[in-house]
Amino acid sequence: MADLDPGTLVTLVTIIVAGVGIVIGTAIPAIVEGRAVLKALEGITRQPDAAQDLRTTLLIAMALLESTAIYALLVILILLFANPLLDRIF
Helix, strand or coil, X not given: CCCCCHHHHXXXXXXXXXXXXXXXXXXXXXXXXXXXXXXXXXXXXXXXXXXXXXXXXXXXXXXXXHHHHHHHHHHHHHHHHCCCHHHHHC
């Protein structure tokens, strides 16, 4: 590890961080989306008259939650394919 040039070391660390980041960046929103659906379904079973309002609110919340996973994917793709850290080394 000590005889790696800085470019290879940054690339290696970036790949490892990207792998961990995509796992965390997609797992956490998926868990939160599941909990949101669970709470919405509980609300619909308690108050069937409010089902339309709960469904609309749930769809908006799901879109916002999914956008965080998309932002994480975007940052990971930038780190993998257009790594701005490599410009600082050379």
